[in-house]
Amino acid sequence: MFVASLDKMNDFLLQSIKSGRFPERQTAFYKGNPISRKLVIDLFCSQLISRNIDMAARILRSQNLCYYTIGSAGHEGNVCIGEIARLQDPMFLHYRSGALFVQKSRKLAGKDIVDDLVHSLLNDFRDPIAAGRHKVFGSFGMNVPPQTSTIASHLPKAVGAALSIEKSRKMNLASPWPLDSVVICSFGDGSINHASAQAAFNTTSWCQHQHIPVPILFVCEDNGLAVSVRTPPDWVKTATEFRPYLNYFQADGTDLFETYAETLEAIAHVRTTKKPAFLHLKTVRLMAHAGSDLESRYRSQEEILRDQEQDPLLHSARILLESNYISSLEILSLYEECRDRVASSVERLSASVILAPKHSLVGEMRIKGKIGPKALPVSNEEREEKFGAEYALLDRPQTLGRLINWVLIDTLLHYKNTLILGEDVAEKGGIYNITAGLVKRFGTHRVFNTLLYETSILGAAIGFAHNGILPIPEIQFLSYVHNAEDQIRSEASTLLYLSNGQFSNPMVIRIAGLAYQGFGGHFHNENSLAVFRDIPGIVIACPSRGNDAVNMFRRCVDLAQTKDKICIFIEPIALYAKKDLYDEGDGAWLSRYPGPDAIDMDIDSISVFGSGEDIAIFTYGNCLPISLQATKILKEKYDCNVRVIDLRWLKPLRIDQIAEQVQYVESVLIVDECRPQGSVSEEILAELAVRGLLKTRNIARITAADAFVPIGSAAEHVLPQVEDVIKKCLEMTSGQKIKSMIDRPEIATSDVVTATVIFANKLPASL
Numbered sequence: 001m002f003v004a005s006l007d008k009m010n011d012f013l014l015q016s017i018k019s020g021r022f023p024e025r026q027t028a029f030y031k032g033n034p035i036s037r038k039l040v041i042d043l044f045c046s047q048l049i050s051r052n053i054d055m056a057a058r059i060l061r062s063q064n065l066c067y068y069t070i071g072s073a074g075h076e077g078n079v080c081i082g083e084i085a086r087l088q089d090p091m092f093l094h095y096r097s098g099a100l101f102v103q104k105s106r107k108l109a110g111k112d113i114v115d116d117l118v119h120s121l122l123n124d125f126r127d128p129i130a131a132g133r134h135k136v137f138g139s140f141g142m143n144v145p146p147q148t149s150t151i152a153s154h155l156p157k158a159v160g161a162a163l164s165i166e167k168s169r170k171m172n173l174a175s176p177w178p179l180d181s182v183v184i185c186s187f188g189d190g191s192i193n194h195a196s197a198q199a200a201f202n203t204t205s206w207c208q209h210q211h212i213p214v215p216i217l218f219v220c221e222d223n224g225l226a227v228s229v230r231t232p233p234d235w236v237k238t239a240t241e242f243r244p245y246l247n248y249f250q251a252d253g254t255d256l257f258e259t260y261a262e263t264l265e266a267i268a269h270v271r272t273t274k275k276p277a278f279l280h281l282k283t284v285r286l287m288a289h290a291g292s293d294l295e296s297r298y299r300s301q302e303e304i305l306r307d308q309e310q311d312p313l314l315h316s317a318r319i320l321l322e323s324n325y326i327s328s329l330e331i332l333s334l335y336e337e338c339r340d341r342v343a344s345s346v347e348r349l350s351a352s353v354i355l356a357p358k359h360s361l362v363g364e365m366r367i368k369g370k371i372g373p374k375a376l377p378v379s380n381e382e383r384e385e386k387f388g389a390e391y392a393l394l395d396r397p398q399t400l401g402r403l404i405n406w407v408l409i410d411t412l413l414h415y416k417n418t419l420i421l422g423e424d425v426a427e428k429g430g431i432y433n434i435t436a437g438l439v440k441r442f443g444t445h446r447v448f449n450t451l452l453y454e455t456s457i458l459g460a461a462i463g464f465a466h467n468g469i470l471p472i473p474e475i476q477f478l479s480y481v482h483n484a485e486d487q488i489r490s491e492a493s494t495l496l497y498l499s500n501g502q503f504s505n506p507m508v509i510r511i512a513g514l515a516y517q518g519f520g521g522h523f524h525n526e527n528s529l530a531v532f533r534d535i536p537g538i539v540i541a542c543p544s545r546g547n548d549a550v551n552m553f554r555r556c557v558d559l560a561q562t563k564d565k566i567c568i569f570i571e572p573i574a575l576y577a578k579k580d581l582y583d584e585g586d587g588a589w590l591s592r593y594p595g596p597d598a599i600d601m602d603i604d605s606i607s608v609f610g611s612g613e614d615i616a617i618f619t620y621g622n623c624l625p626i627s628l629q630a631t632k633i634l635k636e637k638y639d640c641n642v643r644v645i646d647l648r649w650l651k652p653l654r655i656d657q658i659a660e661q662v663q664y665v666e667s668v669l670i671v672d673e674c675r676p677q678g679s680v681s682e683e684i685l686a687e688l689a690v691r692g693l694l695k696t697r698n699i700a701r702i703t704a705a706d707a708f709v710p711i712g713s714a715a716e717h718v719l720p721q722v723e724d725v726i727k728k729c730l731e732m733t734s735g736q737k738i739k740s741m742i743d744r745p746e747i748a749t750s751d752v753v754t755a756t757v758i759f760a761n762k763l764p765a766s767l
Contacts, residue, residue, distance in 0.1 A: 002346050002347050009055035010055060012311070017317055017328060018328075023314055025255060026252045026254060026310065042083075042106065043079045043103065043256055045337075045338055046103040048335055049342060050102050051073055053071075053114070065350055070095045070289065074284040074307065075096040075099070075281075076312045076313060077255070077283060078096075080263045081097075081219060082100035082101065083104075088177055089177075094147060095149055096221055097186045098137065101113075108142055114345045118345045118350075119349060120135045121135055123135070126354060130499065132354070134146075138498065140503065143177070146503070150491075152187055152197035153487065155197050155200035155201075155459070156196055156456055156459020157487070158183055160462055160463020163214060164467035165177055165179060165183075165213070167464065167467075171445060173416065173469065174468070175467055182216070182267055182271050187220060187221070188222070189221070189222035189224065189231045192240070196455055200459065201243060201246065216277075217276070217277050218276065218277070218279065222283060223285035228289070228297070236280055247276070249279045250279075250281075251282070285307060286311060372561035372563075373416075373561055386409055386441050387409060388441075395592060400545065404550075404553065405434050407554065415557065418557070419469060420472045421448055421449075421457060421474070422476070422510075423457070425438070427449075430474060431476045432573065455487055458475075458488060462487065465507050466503070471507045472507070472509075475510070475512070478512070479522065479526035482531065492507065492566050496537065496564060504564035508556045508557055509568050513570050513572070513573065514542075516573075516574035517574040518711070518712055518713070522708035525710075525715065527719070528675055529542075533678065538565070538651065539651060541569050541649055542649075543572075544648075545589065547591035547592060548591075552648065582629060606646060606647055606658070607645070608646075609644040612631075613643075613664060614666065615642045615667040617644045617671055617729075618670045619644065620672075622673050623671045623720055630642075634726060643661070647680065655684070658687070669728055669729060672701060672720075679703055685699070702724050702725065702728055705718040
């Protein structure tokens with residue numbers, strides 16, 4: 001039954017072969033016959049398998065057995081790349097590189113690529129790459145990390161992967177990729193207009209301008225359509241042919257001989273020179289963009305027919321006949337063999353689909369069986385050499401900014417696979433001097449400046465992480481993340497999920513952020529963490545004190561090294577240089593540097609200041625010192641006893657520990673420096689409500705206003721202040737005391753009124 005359905009889907013192809021109606025060569029270019037008879041037949045069979053997989057997806061979708069139908073039909077010329085590239089060459093493929101993927105699988109002994117692809121189509125738990133989570137091209141053994149329906153967002157990390165090959169050599173690290181590897185990255189013609197693609201091309205040229213090796217082959221599969229939007233004629237060539245430091249190769253992607261010759265030359269160029277190249281394959285798109293797309297709305301029947309007549313499988317059949325390799329009957333026999341192979345797999349596997357169990361979709365994801373690198377032992381002499389004059393200061397109280405600098409020194413010392421990258425992190429030492437002196441201590445192969453583009457910074461970090469390097473990228477300001485958030489959300493955070501724990505790209509992303517520093521307006525005073533908080537699996541750390549920052553950073557490095565975590569390390573800019581807490585000169589915000597072996601803080605720990613039973617304040621970041629200052633005034637002037645809880649870890653929140661602290665008090669106040677929507681306080685309130693604690697407790701929150709943060713002292717109008725905390729605490733605790741008086745029959749109503757007036761008079765005028 002499925003055989004007949006496939007034949008019906010392939011009717012134009014079959015009828016053309018049977019009638020001998022083959023297309024002529026499309027270009028005058030010709031370099032002779034570079035391919036043997038056996039290889040042409042192998043390539044043709046891979047093309048046929050890819051085509052029948054595409055047809056099977058459409059049929060299965062009509063039966064509600066498949067949910068992803070974007071296919072490779074018309075792009076099967078990319079099969080040549082799968083043949084010429086080596087098994088060890090890492091590949092970042094887009095969704096139309098099916099024939100390439102099938103051909104590369106021939107290099108891996110024992111690989112049943114048809115069953116693998118059918119499992120993937122069926123969202124079957126037995127899919128060896130994504131375990132039923134998504135239909136993707138990916139294989140650990142083939143060095144193909146899985147991609148979703150990405151539009152160019154995978155290009156920056158492919159560049160990073162290419163850069164990592166030479167970087168790993170300089171760092172003396174073992175790598176799964178040989179030093180002469182070529183990174184392959186494929187995408188469509190519409191994607192070259194995306195900012196991520198332009199960032200990747202520009203970063204590649206920027207590096208080449210400085211003679212930095214970037215062994216990458218960009219492969220643009222140009223079918224002339226971005227869904228329904230036509231790519232202007234010759235736009236891809238015009239936009240890339242003369243791009244600096246990027247050698248341009250072009251081939252008719254429907255012609256095996258031409259594509260093979262140009263691909264052979266392009267890959268050889270990259271492999272021998274370690275310089276990037278751009279391979280432009282002119283293809284056609286057969287069928288609509290996806291199953292839900294009705295292409296007759298934007299394409300004429302004549303145009304659709306013209307593309308069908310240029311089917312690359314018909315061109316391949318013509319080549320087989322013209323070369324006298326096989327006859328028309330043998331071509332049909334090959335078709336039937338490949339069709340039957342796909343049909344048999346579909347009929348067999350679709351009868352017993354196993355969906356991914358819930359625990360595999362929502363549980364902890366990490367590389368199976370991985371043991372991360374342990375911290376190397378470092379002698380006191382080595383540490384003293386690296387710290388230099390600052391070694392004598394290690395036991396003296398210091399600011400948050402300096403202690404972060406010191407923990408970066410120790411991290412680079414103890415973990416040889418770590419590096420720091422970002423704009424201005426080298427000689428300048430970062431915009432706030434947090435990385436000061438590191439490049440002199442460790443060299444430019446461990447601490448280096450990038451170009452000014454956050455997509456390139458994070459993309460490079462992801463690529464490094466693919467090659468066993470633990471990157472510590474710096475983003476200068478929290479708001480700058482918005483330029484590149486898809487690199488975290490769409491790329492970095494999805495890899496473990498889409499590969500079922502086979503690939504990972506762990507990292508610790510340092511971000512200077514939050515408000516209260518009084519300058520720069522909304523683009524530097526950013527007080528929103530919502531962009532990170534709903535990304536599954538990531539960790540968000542936000543230290544306020546220096547000693548906490550050291551321990552939390554070490555924990556983040558440990559989580560990245562051993563559990564493949566992506567950690568977001570938020571550093572409150574306004575607290576970098578803070579020394580005093582209550583009075584000028586008290587030095588109460590300084591702290592000592594924890595010893596190099598100290599990681600006394602787990603991911604779920606909170607920090608409790610005081611043991612007050614009137615009210616508990618939950619807070620983090622800049623609002624920790626604000627809350628502590630308010631607590632001191634509340635105790636001294638109003639006899640209000642408050643405990644302050646520093647959440648420290650903002651994702652995941654440990655609600656159990658929060659709920660435990662709530663049990664000790666009658667009132668709860670959340671002081672959140674972020675805006676009302678998408679903030680930490682929302683999650684805490686929701687969780688406490690679910691546990692029924694809101695019914696028995698007086699609870700409130702203070703947040704920043706739903707506004708951008710203005711410059712200078714005007715920011716006080718939109719950000720929580722000490723006075724706000726004092727007022728809210730007094731309102732909450734007075735209500736408790738007056739209510740308790742009302743509930744006691746022995747207390748006269750007049751006494752309750754008197755108490756209320758007394759309370760009102762105790763409020764400071766400024767409130």
